[in-house]
Amino acid sequence: MIENEEFPLGFTMALAQNSEALLRFASMPEKKQQRILREVRSIRSKSEMRAYVERMT
16 A cells, blocks of 8 residues: 555645546556656646646546
8 A cells, every 4th residue: 555655745635626536546556556656746736737637537
């Protein structure tokens, strides 16, 4: 299981606002979740993070 401290705050907030993306992320295998977490760490703007999370649905 992935520790909460590994989640970028912006990603957590964007998932909290998109329940479909949150459920999809939660159902992914851990390796895929880790890949996504590596990708979102490079995102620096709120709008870009929101767009990334929306693409997950």
